[in-house]
Amino acid sequence: MSYQSKSNDFLKIAESFKLGRLTTEKSHPKTIGLSEWANSDLERALKAIKEIDLSLFSTVLEKQSEIELFQRDVQETLECGGRIFLCGCGATGRLSLALETIWNQSGNEKGRVISFMAGGDVALIHSIENFEDHPEYGERQLLDLGFSDNDLLVAITEGGETPFVIGAAETAQRTSKRNPYFLYCNPDDILCETVERSRRVIENKSIKKLNLTTGEMVLAGSTRMQASTIQMLVTGMALFNYNKDWPLNLMKKFEELSSSLLTPFIERESEIYKEGGGIIYNCDSKLGISVLTDTTERSPTFSLLPFEENSSSAISHHSLCYLSLLGESRIEDAWKSLLSRDPRTLEWDEIKGLAAVDRLYRFDISSELINKRRSYCKGEQYIFSLELNEEKLNIALDSRECEIDFSGFDLLSVHIITKILLNTHSTLVMGRLGRYESNIMTWVRPSNNKLIDRTIRYVDILLRERNIERSYEQICEKLFEAMEGASKDDPLVLKTLEGLI
Template identity: 35%
Template structure:
């Protein structure tokens, strides 16, 4: 083992203990789905039902939170903020960052399509890494509180504003940074997370600092372990989307009393769950999983085409890359990169028009310089080579109606039209899809229904789309062997939390103590760095490490 790898492993073991998170429920194995890989091997529909059983665990939490004093206080603060001309700002990282953007866009969509009612800019969002991270993860950003503080400052938050910070585990440093900066600036601050508050404050200093702050109102949304161990894009983000969306729906009803009063959100969510659990829905979801798994197994690619719910698709497809070690979306200025297995396009608009239509505002990307990163205390390697995550970089992902010949080079490549019945842009979407899909060998329609009543922000429709897409993408990866039991056996290590998760997985699958697994991982990472991965998919460090252990 080289000394560089040994030193890095020792440093993680001795000096990064705040990122050893195996004690958190969100990082543990869910007993409901312990044999998820076997269930999918037996029958796809059986695996789908097992994932849906885990989704049911969100419901008791929802009933508790919607009846709580903390939720009532958050609604009242939101109403005061909008009435007073301030902004409700959602902040998050990774899955919760994409959720924050989605919540903002839901509000803006209503305001734009109902002019003269409320200000569209009454709601804003902070995504760790900026809007670029919506479609390509900038995972290492989450390790820096200073980055979150800077994004709050860049947005100019003040004492007229309100922050709703969302972190699945409750310990994401960049999100905690947004909390601290917003408190310092006099904003009303609410913090949502999915682990027991008492456990977080007992074990992690950075959590204690904000949980114990009297200026921060905490909403503990704990709903147990994830269906896939550690994959907080699943039930954790589902619960946060439900609570964040219900917050905005309730505020809207308070500000516009002529609208129908919102129904009980927990009851509405239970109806969505029941609809998705019906025999017809399960069969349709299982059919889509089988189709995608067969497509990818045959080296085919899937390109989704959507319009009104495009942002929901981005939220799911982007998360597949770090979760299952898949190639990320390919930039048009990097033709040598391996194409992503799945991609998302809007056939109705150009890329620039797509972003404006989807966000209902101009993109907010980060144009930070080496001097900025130096001032924020970033690592030398970041200062020396700042990430390309500006607006120009965002437009390098051609998600509009530009031709994409690289997406239909193989006989299994598919164009999939994603339809949500009743969406206003459907007629335009269907017509544009027929033209855009013409070069693709395979055409398919994925129709996503919710079984729920409509509402001003369409919250339950968005919930159903999220649940269905999470089940489809997760089930597909299980069938392709990227899940062992209910653990992500293919995972990237692009931040400290993922390093810890990888070590724990190697420890479990390789039958090694945590410390030995840590040294094995860092040794393997050093070896991987010596290989040439041009024009081929890089394996998961976990798989690479386990293979080396087997050979030894």
Template identity: 35%
Template sequence: MSETSLKRSEDFLKVADQFKLGVLVTEASHPVTAELSQTAKKSIPDALRLLFEVDFDVINKYREWSQSDAPRRVADTLRDRLKNGGNVYFTGCGSTGRLSIQLASIWRDFWQKQRAKGLKTTPSTEDWENRAHSVMAGGDFALIKSVEGFEDFTQFGCKQIGDAGLNDKDTVFAITEGGETSFVIGTAWEGVKRGAKVYFVYNNPDDILCEHVKRSRDIIQEPKVETINLTTGPMAITGSTRMQATTIQLSVMLTILEMVLRDLLPEMGLDSNAVTAEFTTNLEAMHSTLLSKQVCDEVAELVAMEEQVYRTDHKNNYFAYRIGVDVLTDTTERSPTYCTPPFRKYDDTGAAESWAFLYVPFDKTEDAWNWILKKEPQCVEWSEDEVRELVGDESFAQTYEVIKKISRRELMRFKIGKDGIRYRPLGPGDSAVGIAIEEEKDMLLSPEGFQRSQLEAAKAAGANTGIIYFGGKDSIYEVGESIKQWDPEAAAALVPVPQTDFLLNGVTRVGAKMLLNALSTCTMVRLGRVMGNYMIWLVASNLKLIDRSTRYICKLTGLPYEKANQLLFEVVEYVEPRMKADQKYPPIVGVSIMRAKYNLTNEQAEAKLMEQIG
């Protein structure tokens, strides 16, 4: 063991008690998926059904929350503060950071549509549009690629939301799956300091958080903070809070925003008091559809297609429009969760090719990013003095190196517009998947439509094709008949969605998230990146994930915590050069397990693991 890796382990163990989170419900193994990897080997549809079954926990929690006085109380408060000139801030880190960006994007998109229709309001539709803001750890850059280290610093959260101009008229929804994320807690405290109305949204029981995590106890027990506890239970994949935890948060936040919009626009004739009951009924129907044999069988074809593409070292391109931010969120999250190559910048030829990428129908990448975010990107671009003041001299150099890599200029190197397609040409062995909802069905029906034209080009180049479509029964039939004419061999999941009056199309957004989560998760399970329902390919990129990685090594090898952590950092040191260069690298936890079980060197452990995975 090198002195460097030993010191890193010692430094972590000094603060480990603050980040030992194995007692949290979100870190527990879900009994429904305990043998998920074994099931997936035998039957992809059965594995998908198990994943969707865990989403019953989301339905049950939503029903419980919707029947309380919380929806009306929170919606009234937010509505009144917005009417008084305030803004709303959604803050988060990792999955909840992407959720915060998605929520602000959905709000802005609604008002942009109303303005396009000629709606006149006081304040103006443009004013209302600009009331919603997201504060993600690492800025908008982190939507497409995880930013190392931001999650662990309360002061980073304070600064990012402070820089956004937060004041006492505003409302803050500080959203953290586990309820313990330092960055998010920092945004909440800054909200309290500035006199804003602060809601703390999280997914673990109060008693467990308050007993074991001091920073959580302090914010939960703060009288000026109102809590929204959305505990659903363990995740379908142990610790993977991008799944049920974030799904219930999306459901609840869209409900609150829907109620507020109906109150702000009474001329639309929609009753805000009817939202929770309507959402419950339609969410149950959406979930039943996802559990159906037909949908599971159709999604299984997509899983099999993507598995083959990735297993043979090929690539997949997604083409989306209206729900581009939803697709981007799921695609980005695969990298830190399952150790897949992150999105690659168009000119970074030294980095590993991304397994999957997203394109939206705009000629220029700058316009594509503005579409995804519904605004100009806001990236973290702090000066040297600002960084030094935040972290001190000891951590300055490392932190500033991170800051330099997450600027707006760097974000634009991820070419998600049509100008980037030429950098990822598809051919035999590759795949293309078009994703659409009903309001954009012409993009699948018309030969000139973005999704259809890209799929036909991919097919002509010898690539496999797939389609995911969410719509009413009539449009499902229409799209299905059309696909039979121009791409009968495509793997198509045509998903019926309930027809509702929701201004934000909330149930479809939640259903799309559930399906995309299940698709990507099941694919990774099939690729050997999950053991039972444990992620053995997770990336130990922050203190919480270092603890999680250490616990998994303990569980799967029997090593004591300290020894497991030392081993982890040895393997991190071995793998890190490839990680930093965005090259392919083996799973740190998996290599650690092989080393401990068979008394191997790093090189031997990597070779044995890859041989077992195939």
């Protein structure tokens, strides 16, 4: 199919994916100039991001009465023998999987919390393109997992408009006697005016809504940051039955951490990449899911090559970083240890093995990965170590080291703070590598309809800054032309822009 035909096909459905009015898609006024600060004033960049992250805790406290109702329904389901299902796409899918892992590793009964994401467990490490655009896939994955009338679904979507999550939520509402929850981070009125499928959910009285609008993201549209953090906080509170003192104590702990804690690691990791080297994040299974989440999310956000599949054939292209799990020498054991359960993959004929278990095991996250990477990567591979020992998180890269004392804090608290720190770290490393402009994702990968619209909008912003006007349709066609034959690490926003100037 020609790029013109692909462009025309998208334009036929584009109205359903024009999301520029949503708060999560807009540019945060406090981080305009972030890419410049990442290079010239790292302290300023770190303080700006920390201030925005701290505001999430205030939002949680403001929503306390609604959170308590959510918590009550979750606990009642568990007490009555029901199960809690968590689902999402992309970042919210990964946080769903992370919460189940933390639940299992915290000594709770396995099988009481069941998580899934669009594309199954393979999507945790490698996005399955366009999967989240299909509501019927959300329905199918939910029912395939045995969701029943005594179970409760928590459907999590950063924007409030993801078709896959909406499909799962509407199916749960028809299947269970327990009304599902729908968590999202944009104002109801804007969603209802902008996206018909969102309006349908918001107006459905049999689906319980929990609006966690937190404002714009640190990096426009990068909902892997604040949106997924607050959703992880709130869902974690409900699952683990914490009172309002928990987020307060967590906020105080995060506030105590020095803004400059990450500076030497940001500087060194970006230097390593510029020198042609790579990073192997080496951690234990207690932290593995959160470290993997941050490192894999860098790929679609910044158009980096994704983690390579370690097959027997020669590897010619590889990611900047990878994950290796301490103490696990077999790939299968490493995945089971990271997830704290057996993998859940999709053995569907129609997706031709893209999300199957055989493919998952081609991503080697075992301790053997270190020697493998060093054998096929041209540049030197450095170890970035994160280990949780006796309530202390030890972080080390090259000669840089630090320790964070988590005495008195549970595993969920450790994961949430680690997530925030890693998100900040990777965003500023990418800023130093020129992977965004100001606070706009100029290297975003348009792998689904929402991201195609986002790419078009960002091109339009950059054109207008240059006093050039082009129609949505013109930008769309030029984008699809640029996508023809493009590699996974091409800057499609910038290539499209270049073709329109």
